[in-house]
Amino acid sequence: MSANVDGDIDGERLRKPLEDDIIVTPEGIKSSLPWKMDFNGQPFKISFVKFIKGAAEGLIPDENGNEYLKIVEAGDGERHDHYLESGKVTSIHNVLFALNKPTDGAINILFEDGEYLIDSPFEGDYMRMADQFKGVLLKDSIQPLVLRSLYNTAGMQFVIPEPILKGVLWCCRSSRSRSK
Numbered sequence: 001m002s003a004n005v006d007g008d009i010d011g012e013r014l015r016k017p018l019e020d021d022i023i024v025t026p027e028g029i030k031s032s033l034p035w036k037m038d039f040n041g042q043p044f045k046i047s048f049v050k051f052i053k054g055a056a057e058g059l060i061p062d063e064n065g066n067e068y069l070k071i072v073e074a075g076d077g078e079r080h081d082h083y084l085e086s087g088k089v090t091s092i093h094n095v096l097f098a099l100n101k102p103t104d105g106a107i108n109i110l111f112e113d114g115e116y117l118i119d120s121p122f123e124g125d126y127m128r129m130a131d132q133f134k135g136v137l138l139k140d141s142i143q144p145l146v147l148r149s150l151y152n153t154a155g156m157q158f159v160i161p162e163p164i165l166k167g168v169l170w171c172c173r174s175s176r177s178r179s180k
Contacts, residue, residue: 001031009040018046057171059083065167069099069109073158083169084109095154099164107154109145111164116145124153 001022004015016039022031034047058081059068067086072079075093082092089098089106096106108119124137126149135146137153151158 003046005037005039005044007039007042014040057081057083057169059165059167060170061165061167063166067099067164067166068169069111069160069164070162071097071158071160073156075156085169086111086164092158093156095156109160110142116147116160116163117142118145119143120153122154124151126151129159 001020003018005018006013006015008014018035018037020032020035022033031048034045036043036045038044059070068083069086071082071084071092073082073092074080082090082097084090084097084099086100089096089101089103091097096103098106098108100110102108102110102119105121107122110117110119118137119140119142120137121140122137123139125134126137126146127134128146128149130148135149137143137151145160147160147163149159151160
């Protein structure tokens with residue numbers, strides 16, 4: 001488990017990262033929780049509340065938050081939402097995706113001068129859902145990224161349904177409650 005504790009010290013915004021191995025099951029939790037610590041003299045506590053089966057991440061819009069690009073894929077036949085943070089690299093089913101951080105071997109997505117670009121180490125294709133227009137994703141070639149299009153590359157299918165959003169990632173809500 002990882003957690004970040006944010007705070008101000010002498011007017012400077014700082015972050016204290018925390019990490020620990022944790023095993024969570026419906027029967028309980030095995031870890032060193034609760035954590036009782038302090039950040040610049042301010043005490044805080046992190047503890048286990050309850051297990052949420054089928055938990056999923058979400059993004060809370062916040063103009064002061066970080067920039068995220070939502071990627072939707074259905075690797076196992078079920079929809080999964082992933083949030084790719086600007087300047088970061090993430091693995092989605094063992095395929096690396098990078099947003100505004102060119103990375104060898106990753107599907108690189110760039111946002112420059114109001115335009116979305118994609119540079120993939122894999123060949124593929126895409127279909128714009130609005131009008132069924134089909135295009136080719138060329139390997140190792142920077143080309144325009146078409147939002148709301150179904151991309152088929154690297155043995156997976158994904159859609160980027162909307163432009164970059166500013167917000168804060170949060171967890172956990174039941175994925176079952178999303179579909180209602």
